[in-house]
Amino acid sequence: MGNVSFRATSKTFPGKVPVCALDDITLEIKDGEFVALLGPSGCGKSTLLNLLAGFETRSTGEIKFDGASVEKPGPDRGVVFQEASLFPWLNVWDNITFGPRVQGLKRDEYESKARAMLKLVGLEAFADALPAQLSGGMRQRVGIARVLVMSPRALLMDEPFGALDAQTRLAMQQLLLDVWQTLGTTVLFVTHDIDEAILLADRICMMSARPGKITREITVNLPRPRSIESLITPAFAAYKAEIMAEMRIAHAR
Amino acid sequence: MKWANSLLLDNRAGKIALGLILPVLVVALWQAAGPTGSLFGGVLPTPDRVWLAWKVWAFGPPGMGLNPYSGTWLDNALFSTERVAKGFGTAILFGVPLGIAIGWWRLAAGAFDPTIQMLRPIPITAWLPFSIAVFGIRDMGSVFLIALGAFYPIVINTTQGARGIDKNWIRAALMMGAKPLDVLTRVVLPASLPSIFTGLRVGLGIGWTAVIVSEMVAVKSGLGYVLWDAYYVGRMDVVIADMASIGLLGFLSDRLIIAIENWVLGWHRLQSFQA
Numbered sequence: 337m338g339n340v341s342f343r344a345t346s347k348t349f350p351g352k353v354p355v356c357a358l359d360d361i362t363l364e365i366k367d368g369e370f371v372a373l374l375g376p377s378g379c380g381k382s383t384l385l386n387l388l389a390g391f392e393t394r395s396t397g398e399i400k401f402d403g404a405s406v407e408k409p410g411p412d413r414g415v416v417f418q419e420a421s422l423f424p425w426l427n428v429w430d431n432i433t434f435g436p437r438v439q440g441l442k443r444d445e446y447e448s449k450a451r452a453m454l455k456l457v458g459l460e461a462f463a464d465a466l467p468a469q470l471s472g473g474m475r476q477r478v479g480i481a482r483v484l485v486m487s488p489r490a491l492l493m494d495e496p497f498g499a500l501d502a503q504t505r506l507a508m509q510q511l512l513l514d515v516w517q518t519l520g521t522t523v524l525f526v527t528h529d530i531d532e533a534i535l536l537a538d539r540i541c542m543m544s545a546r547p548g549k550i551t552r553e554i555t556v557n558l559p560r561p562r563s564i565e566s567l568i569t570p571a572f573a574a575y576k577a578e579i580m581a582e583m584r585i586a587h588a589r
Numbered sequence: 590m591k592w593a594n595s596l597l598l599d600n601r602a603g604k605i606a607l608g609l610i611l612p613v614l615v616v617a618l619w620q621a622a623g624p625t626g627s628l629f630g631g632v633l634p635t636p637d638r639v640w641l642a643w644k645v646w647a648f649g650p651p652g653m654g655l656n657p658y659s660g661t662w663l664d665n666a667l668f669s670t671e672r673v674a675k676g677f678g679t680a681i682l683f684g685v686p687l688g689i690a691i692g693w694w695r696l697a698a699g700a701f702d703p704t705i706q707m708l709r710p711i712p713i714t715a716w717l718p719f720s721i722a723v724f725g726i727r728d729m730g731s732v733f734l735i736a737l738g739a740f741y742p743i744v745i746n747t748t749q750g751a752r753g754i755d756k757n758w759i760r761a762a763l764m765m766g767a768k769p770l771d772v773l774t775r776v777v778l779p780a781s782l783p784s785i786f787t788g789l790r791v792g793l794g795i796g797w798t799a800v801i802v803s804e805m806v807a808v809k810s811g812l813g814y815v816l817w818d819a820y821y822v823g824r825m826d827v828v829i830a831d832m833a834s835i836g837l838l839g840f841l842s843d844r845l846i847i848a849i850e851n852w853v854l855g856w857h858r859l860q861s862f863q864a
Binding site for chain 1: 855
């Protein structure tokens with residue numbers, strides 16, 4: 337389970353000059369699919385993610401997650417934020433187990449899962465560290481682990497590697513590929529990085545701004561399992577050329 | 590200047606020594622100028638006489654002869670400290686929850702903030718007659734003034750803290766299944782603690798001001814009472830010893846708050862250090 341459906345969804349932010357952030361979005365995501373939203377800043381891709389997360393309310397249309405209308409945030413849709421947004425007063429272990437604890441689970445119900453997720457992101461040795469003692473990449477690993485602990489049916493990732501240096505970003509992309517290839521969760525991934533979108537996604541929704549619209553969908557048929565080695569294949573270059581051509585057209589419009 | 594820096598700034602003992610130069614110099618000059626009788630027309634007792642007065646005040650036999658202060662220092666210091674503790678505790682009890690509510694809940698802000706902002710410009714000294722009229726010459730009046738004085742900085746700083754919270758922390762908590770009360774106690778409160786402690790330190794300082802003022806007028810015990818009483822009977826040595834005692838207690842209580850802050854907010858110091 338993890339099916340997402342946007343039907344004729346739009347979002348206008350009220351104000352003196354109302355801003356139409358998203359206009360008439362229709363998007364279906366199948367269970368286990370990895371979809372990237374690719375576009376320049378201000379195209380509404382984060383707003384789209386926030387609507388599915390339940391952080392923002394839509395103006396019109398409908399959004400369904402596994403058949404149920406999305407009205408508020410919940411642990412079935414795990415969100416990974418750009419700056420990790422860990423709680424700085426909690427150590428890594430308490431950050432990772434925050435979800436199970438506020439949901440009222442007992443320690444033996446979540447402990448082994450939390451240990452496993454900590455191991456999956458390679459931070460077993462840092463359970464007692466505070467976020468301020470970690471590097472940006474490590475913090476983002478904690479941000480991913482704290483979401484995976486809740487076994488969400490979808491992962492919503494809002495430019496999660498955007499603030500990292502190039503080398504750390506590659507390592508994190510590889511980590512995410514490994515994790516996703518193991519768990520098979522539905523992923524909605526927001527990015528402005530063309531390479532990142534092609535490397536990770538099954539399908540790329542290209543977006544343009546004012547008003548935010550999905551201008552084109554591109555299915556990425558690179559073989560799985562992928563790794564950062566896929567970045568240097570001719571097939572990869574072909575997808576990149578296609579996307580850049582589309583961006584030039586969008587820019588000219 | 591390099592040798593001076595390494596001698597006086599780069600080690601703990603040197604730092605303390607550097608800080609002591611000015612007060613030691615002032616006390617020494619004061620002591621030297623005293624016996625000539627020229628200091629403020631001979632009104633001001635020299636430091637050695639102040640020290641002597643404090644020793645009798647602190648350790649002298651109680652209830653003896655013409656010195657009513659003899660042996661009463663500890664009692665009076667405890668009276669004042671107890672009043673500050675009660676008033677300050679009351680201020681925390683009201684200020685922190687109200688500050689969180691005002692910062693977090695717009696309805697509470699609309700309901701309470703205007704009243705607080707209207708009452709705040711009235712100095713606590715202006716509340717003295719009101720306090721005496723309502724509570725009489727008793728402890729309650731003093732505790733009321735301390736609580737009121739400490740309340741404002743605590744509630745205002747707590748409000749600031751609760752307002753300045755990173756929106757994504759709230760979103761993250763909700764996303765992980767936190768209920769509104771969880772968000773309040775597990776996210777808003779800890780995230781506001783750095784501001785709350787700023788409010789506590791300012792509030793405690795005002796609390797000491799309030800206790801002295803109220804004891805001078807509205808109560809018959811404590812360091813503030815002794816201060817005014819000693820002034821009336823011309824015991825300037827006791828007055829100065831009393832002033833030093835108030836300063837010492839204020840300093841120690843502030844150190845106590847800092848110690849608690851360092852213990853509770855280790856994460857915050859680490860974070861500021863990183864930034």
